[in-house]
Amino acid sequence: MTSREGDQAVGNDVEPVRHCGFVGIVGRPNVGKSTLLNRLLGMKLSIVSRKPQTTRHRVLGVSTSGTTQIVYVDTPGMHGREPRALNRVLNRSADAVLRDMDVLLFVVDGQRWEADDDLVLEKLKTLSCPVIAVVNKVDRIPDKAALLPVLEKLSKRLDFAAIVPVSAAKGSNVEALEREILQRLPESDVFFYPEEQVTDRSERFLVAELIREQLMEALGQEVPYSATVSVEADAREEGRRRIHAVIWVERPGQKAIVIGQGGRQLKQIGQRARAGIETLLGEHVYLDLWVKVRSGWADDERALRTLGYDET
Template structure:
């Protein structure tokens, strides 16, 4: 081992939990940059997304995972679960995120999935800024501490950046010595095309609410710069039924235009360039229950 190996630390940190507890928000705020898309809808995160945080001699490679859930009605649910559970196999630290005082059967299910894993688990109690009865937090921590020998329990607010430095301290001190895997200016291993597709899907989920929760996916068909350095992007939105296509397009195309406008703003910030964005909607029956179709759309099952 070289002197530089001794002075540097580098390791993988899986962020896990049931759906909608704030895992993606937490990773984005730890990185200080938006990598994972967010919405109020459960199971917004479908892919395993890596975010890289380099702080002087320490590099933490965060792995944002889909929410672990008991119900697996379709192939997409099974693949998301495999992506989440597969991501904790070879990491150095696991951060389990829970929602304030709302421990439920879903949290118990996640904890059972981690029981045989010897990796240290830090429990992050998120959204503490929303607690109306803050005096209940300490008794709640005592109850949770009996469920597992957690490496640490840290109350946080990911959205408000509260106690994230304390959480990072607990993470960093458990990362192994070693050279950094990524350059200090790299923040993700995902391609720009992937991030653009995710931005479009985020705007869809925020616009559609409960009308079309999980039956759409986005595929980038064109990503090219012209001579004026304007980026031309064509994105295909896949749905499963004609009725869903009408919902996405909206009255006289109003909803699709709104999705495109919101997405273009974020994409231009991401790539620091003017963007011409075209959105198309296509019906592809049964795509969410077809593992071959899912893999062609870039979904993975967490296998290394």
């Protein structure tokens, strides 16, 4: 019996062929990888901010539709400078994703190529899986004719499976990118995750990330990179969810900045984070937010492991 395209024959029945695979999203910091993940999933999963190196963890997002399941893996931005243990851990986390992906999305900024793009490109040259170049932020290029030399130059850097210009922020041409991914997704007898599952991350992790997102947005350049968040307790009391979280900083002066005069800065961070957390959890939340000092945590690999940064 001959099966029709997209189907396979089993006995006298015809069952649809399933396609399932892992798709890694890689690139240097601040090219829009997390924004792209959220757009591909149709929901906010990875936190985003205007500051580079917002993403510190691999974040897995599952998109299941009909006979297809795509497991996207967002990664920290790969970068050459490693002044602290945290930077080294972030690079190792991103490097680990390269090993076991079925497809890789190499995200670049359509307006700017940097040394860290070359660093990522060198790593991709050693791989055998298909690599799709995703030229992001094209909405910021008024003259689309200016894109042509960018795409032509990129095509000479590596034998990409495809080159797709997109705007992750606006959603432009993302459907074309999805089609390119689907063409390269392997067949599979089973899905890797239940159809209703959207991530392998716990609610505690997602809550901590939403708080850190507000830290990134509210504060200047230095403090957010010396701060991390851990959820210490999560319980239901008197009909509402009560979450106790700690913002860890490295120095007393940073603690004072996060708290702000009269506690106003911390209150604002908490209010904005709580709104996002309630949207995520679908219930009322009481957020109990504290700031504590843990000297040198970003330079201490043992401390990083206790704070959830060991992902190799």
